[in-house]
Each structure stands twice: as structure tokens, then as C-alpha cells.
Amino acid sequence: MTQTSKSSKAKRGLSLLAGLGLALAASQPALAQTGKTYAFPGIPDNSVEKFGGPQGVHNWVESLFYYIMLDNRINWIFSEFGNVERQIMLNTQLEQMVLGGNVEYQGASMAAAHADLGITMGQFNAVVEAAYSACERVHTPYHTCNQLIAALAPFTFDIVTR
Amino acid sequence: MTGFREGSLRRWLGGAAVSAALLASTSASAEWFNSDKVFLTGGVVTTDGSGGGGITPWATISGYGTRDGINGGLHYTWVYLPDYTLNSYGVTVGFFDRLELSYTNSVLPTGGTFDTVGLAVSALGGAGTGIEPWNTTIKMDVFGAKLRLFGDAVYNSHSLIPQVAIGGFYKKNRNAALLETLQAADDTDWEAYVSATKIFFPVSTLINVTARYTSANQIGLTGFGGPDGNDKEVRLEGSIAYLLNKQFAIGGEYQQHGDNLDNKSVKLGALDLTGLTGLLGGLGNSLTQLEESDWYDLFFAYAPSKNFSMTFAYAMLGNITLTPDQSGFYLSLHATF
Numbered sequence: 333m334t335q336t337s338k339s340s341k342a343k344r345g346l347s348l349l350a351g352l353g354l355a356l357a358a359s360q361p362a363l364a365q366t367g368k369t370y371a372f373p374g375i376p377d378n379s380v381e382k383f384g385g386p387q388g389v390h391n392w393v394e395s396l397f398y399y400i401m402l403d404n405r406i407n408w409i410f411s412e413f414g415n416v417e418r419q420i421m422l423n424t425q426l427e428q429m430v431l432g433g434n435v436e437y438q439g440a441s442m443a444a445a446h447a448d449l450g451i452t453m454g455q456f457n458a459v460v461e462a463a464y465s466a467c468e469r470v471h472t473p474y475h476t477c478n479q480l481i482a483a484l485a486p487f488t489f490d491i492v493t494r
Numbered sequence: 495m496t497g498f499r500e501g502s503l504r505r506w507l508g509g510a511a512v513s514a515a516l517l518a519s520t521s522a523s524a525e526w527f528n529s530d531k532v533f534l535t536g537g538v539v540t541t542d543g544s545g546g547g548g549i550t551p552w553a554t555i556s557g558y559g560t561r562d563g564i565n566g567g568l569h570y571t572w573v574y575l576p577d578y579t580l581n582s583y584g585v586t587v588g589f590f591d592r593l594e595l596s597y598t599n600s601v602l603p604t605g606g607t608f609d610t611v612g613l614a615v616s617a618l619g620g621a622g623t624g625i626e627p628w629n630t631t632i633k634m635d636v637f638g639a640k641l642r643l644f645g646d647a648v649y650n651s652h653s654l655i656p657q658v659a660i661g662g663f664y665k666k667n668r669n670a671a672l673l674e675t676l677q678a679a680d681d682t683d684w685e686a687y688v689s690a691t692k693i694f695f696p697v698s699t700l701i702n703v704t705a706r707y708t709s710a711n712q713i714g715l716t717g718f719g720g721p722d723g724n725d726k727e728v729r730l731e732g733s734i735a736y737l738l739n740k741q742f743a744i745g746g747e748y749q750q751h752g753d754n755l756d757n758k759s760v761k762l763g764a765l766d767l768t769g770l771t772g773l774l775g776g777l778g779n780s781l782t783q784l785e786e787s788d789w790y791d792l793f794f795a796y797a798p799s800k801n802f803s804m805t806f807a808y809a810m811l812g813n814i815t816l817t818p819d820q821s822g823f824y825l826s827l828h829a830t831f
Contacts, residue, residue, distance in 0.1 A: 371651045373696050405530075453560040453591075454530030461532060464740050474739040475698050481651075482695035488649035494562075 365441070368432035369483040379479040380433040383472055386424070389433075392480075393423045395466035396459075406458045413449060430483035443490035450494045528563020529831065533740045534797050535648050535693075536588070538805045539569040539828050541713065542663055543584045543598025544638045546689070547733040548791050548807050548824060549713075549749050551640065552702045553659035553691040554647055556596070557588035557830050558800055564589050567830035569598075573809055575822040578604050580715075584636070594661070596638035602715055604630045632715050633668040647691045647700075656692035665714040676783065676815060677758050678717025679724035685710060693737075700743070704731040711754050711786060716815055720754030727752065741797050749789040755815070756785040787812020791824060803828045 368375060376382075383389050397420055401407045410416060422439035429437045439445065460481065467477035537554045540546045545556025559565030566587035573580040584598030640661030647657035667673060667681040685708035693700045709719045709726045718724055729752065735745030760781045793807035807824035814820045 369652065371696055372654055373694065375696055452530075452562055454528060454562060457530050457532050457560065464533075474737070478695040478698045478737070485649040485695065486652040488646070 365430065365437075367429065369430040369486060371482040371485075375432060375479050375483055377432055379431040379476065379483075380428055382476045383427075383431065383480070384470070386428060386433070386435075388470065388472070389427050389431075390420075390424045391470045392466050392472060393420050393427060395469040396423070396462055398469070399462035399465045400459060403458055403462060406455050406462075409449065409451070409455065427480060427484075431480060441490070442487045446491045446493065451492050452494050453488075453492050456488060456492050526564050527831075528560050529558040529565050529800060530560045530562075531558040531565075531591075532648065533800060534737075534743060534795070534803070536565075536830065538795055538803055538826060539567070539571070539584075539586060539596075541571055541573070541580065541582055541598075541600070542638060542665075543569070543582070543586060543596040543636050544640055544661060544663075545586060545588070545594055545596075547702065547735070547745070547747050548793050548805055548809070548826060549789055550702060550704050550731040550733045550747050551638075551661055551687055551689050552647075552704075552733065553642060553645070553657040553689040555588040555591045555594045555640065555642055555659075556586040557594075559588045559591055561591040565831060567828055569826060569828045571824070571826040573822060573824045575809070575811065575814075575820040577817040577820060578602055578814065592642050594638070594640040596636075596640075598636040598638070600632075600634040600636065600715065602632040602634075604632070630672065631669070632672065634714055635666045635668070636714075637664040638662070645690075645692075648693055650692070651695050654692075656690040658688065658690050660686070660688050662686045663714075665710070665718075667714055667717055673717035675760050676711075676716050676755060677721045677761050678711055678755065679709075679719030679721070681717055683709060683714065683718035683724070685714075685726075698737040700733070700735040700737065700745075702733040705729070706731060709752065709754065711752065712811075712814055716755065718754075721758060722754070735793075735795070743793075743795045745793055745795075747789075747791045747793065751786045751788050753786060755783045758783050760816075781816070783815050784813035784818055786814075793824070801830055803830075 380386070380389060383392060397416055400410055401416070410419065422437070425435050425437045426439065428435040463481065464477060467474065535554065536557050537545045537552050538547065539556060540551055541549055542551065544551040545554055546552035557565030557567050564587065566585065568585055570583045571580070580600060580602050582598050582600040584596060586594060586596040588594045638661065640659050642657065642659045645655050645657035663685045665683060665685065670681040673681045685706055687704050687706040689702060689704040691700065691702040706729050707726050708729060709724050711717050711720070729750040731747070731749045733745060733747045735743045737743050760783070789812070790810040791807045793805055795803060795805045797803040805826040809822055809824040811820045
């Protein structure tokens, strides 16, 4: 009787610890990412291919910036703090990498790149809306588009600092 | 007199909530107002008035406000069942993606068996049962509050931690006489719940699990508790939604119900007919309450713009008090500012 209650107590203690561990892991600042994003359930291996290969991803990024630069809520941030052509180049690398493509991303980590910009959740969401519009523009199906959303979602916590 | 005072309090609270919503939406102070959540991520509104699915509250805060502002909405829900029609309308306000306050007024006109019972009771000279022959109506006020504790249902795709919120409802049913007839213990009570919600983007699916601590019969429309007392218990609810695209979602829901009034007779005046209904023939069957069924629904939600969403559902509510097989059409309209 005592043993059972002890072991169940120990189990509860362990699961509490595991929960804390998970919570801590979630609150750690992400290191500069070097490969495919971990998501649950996993992002399929053929996601870059489904996006139309490297050229398809590039087309998507072009469309993304087209919609971003038309969005008066956020276009000023992009024109003020970066060279749009360079951002398109770096994003084409980044998007392939997080989807599992064998591409080296040469830019700064998301946390470093956005640290001083004071980006709000609303501004970040505006980019997500542009991302969905871009998928529609290049005829990437919604379900495939969500693989990229899943792959980019964790950057929210690096990019949104306000 | 008391009724009058309660009425004006209710009107005042409803008015205050509407003013708050209007203030939040029309105020020129752009710093407070916010509608920057992504499409449909504020969810729709439940029959209890909280942000969620159709019947189950989610951990999401209703409206399109992010953590930087306030947003709110108005809703109207219509459920058309063989013997009942539920009309509910109300207001929901979300504060900084953290706190949600809601008020909903539910009006449930009954028909069918209730008409039969009402006629029989009138013929037998009964009075004060709350069942009129043709126009028995149940009205309920629902005040809700929800607090998001932790987690991000949308962007936390790299971990399994869901968005978690706790919440509660204060429900006041205004047909006390009918509830006494049905042998419910109380006409006014509170419920508490904890909800965990998460979108799994790789499979375009949202999952919500809710545990609700309650003693409600038919979400409180037929009161709380039964002749054996008013004891709360934990009941489970769940929603699953598949996102067809950024504006459409389809899915289903489940809500566990209790058994406080199962097989209980209706009580006419001081007379409990539980032991006698067998002797009363056909009328007797009409006077015994059926086993309360769990609720299910299959829904289709469409948000043509961020300011408006429509939810169509087939609601399978099973046995409701005296009447079996209550399945029907559910429509909910939600306007957000």
C-alpha cells in the first residue's frame, strides 16, 4: 500500500519535472537554426519539392515580399531596416532549410536579425497573412503552405520582442 | 419587485458589456483596439457565449485582438431541433489575448411533448408547474470569464505544449417553476473549466480538450442537479477541426452530459409522480424524463472576412428531458470588430 502510494508519488514528481523541463525548453532563446524545423507531427521530407523545388520557393518568397510591400501596416519596417533584394535571397535559403532542403542559410539568426526592431505580434501576424496570400499567388495548396507555416512558427518567439 | 430589480440589473450588465464592446471597437484610441490575429484563430462562439467551437470552450481568447489590444464581438446562435428552438445572443470581449468576458442570453421555446404535458396539467387543474400548454419558454443568462494561463495554440508548433486557459460561467435560469417541476435542485449555479487547445500545422488540424466541473442538466437549460442533490462532477469535452483553407474549417465536437434527472418523473405541485407514472398510461411515459444524452455536433465554419464568421452544424443532442432524438440544424453568426 505504502509502496504503491510512494511510487505513484514519485511518478507524479517525475512527470512534474518533465513538464517543467518542457516549459523551460520552450522558453529558452532558440539558437541559430541549422536544419529542418522540428514540428509535431513532423514536416514531410518532400515539402520543398511540393513547393516547386528551389525555384518554387524563390517564387513564393518573391510573392511574400510583394504582399509585404503592399501592406501599409508593415512595409515601412522592411524598407527601413533592410535591403529587400537581399532579404528575398536570404529568405529563399531559409525557407528551403527549415523545410528540410539541403541548403545553407547565410544570414543572421532570426533572434539577432530582429532584436532591435521591437516587432509586435500584430506585425508578425501581418507577415503570416502575406505568407498565405503568397501561397495562393503561386498556387501552393493550403495544406502544403501549412508545412512552411509550421516550419517558421517557432521563430515567432525570436522575432516578436514587444 | 425582486424580479424587476433582477431584470434591470441584467439589462444594465448586458448594456455595460455592449458599451464596452462598442467602446473597444469604435474608440479612436488605436492603442487599445486591435484586430491583428490571423484569420479564424480567435475561434467562433459556443452556446455558452465563450470563444471556442460550437459547444466546447477553447483556450483561445475570443476576437481578433493580440496581446497588444482589446477586441470583441456580437453573436447570435440558432439551433432548430424537432421539439425545441434555441436562440442565444450575446457579446464577447477579449482583453490583450489574456482575459475574455462574455454575456449570453439564451431563449428556448419548447414544443411537442411539453405542449401535451402542459395541456394535461391544465386539464388536471395543476398550476405553477412552469409548463404552459403552448408557450413554455426557458430563458437563461450566462456570464462567462476566461483567463489564458500559458502556451500559444498557433505558433508553438515545435513543442507539444498547448495553449491552456481556465474559465467559468455563472448561469441563471429564469424559469424556476419549470425546473422545480423537472426536479432540478437549483436554477442558478456556476461551472468551471480548463481547456487545452493546439493547432497542428503539419496536418492542418486543431484539437481542443476541455474538462468542465459542473452539475448542469442540458448546459443549465433544465437547471442544475436533481432530486438527489446538486453535486458537481468533472465532465469531458472535445473538439477537432480540420482547416480546409484559411477561411474554412470542418470538424466535430463531443460534450459529456450528466444523469441528474434520468428516469425522474416531473413533479406536479408537491406530488412526485416517479412511482405513479406506470399507472397513468400514455401520459405517464410523457411525464418520465429520458436519460440525458451526451452532445455531438459536426460543423462547418466559414469566415468570409475577419469581421464575420458563420458556423453551420448538425447538432445531435439526443434525449432532452421528455423528448427523444433531438437532432437538428445549428447556425451561429459572429461579428467581430
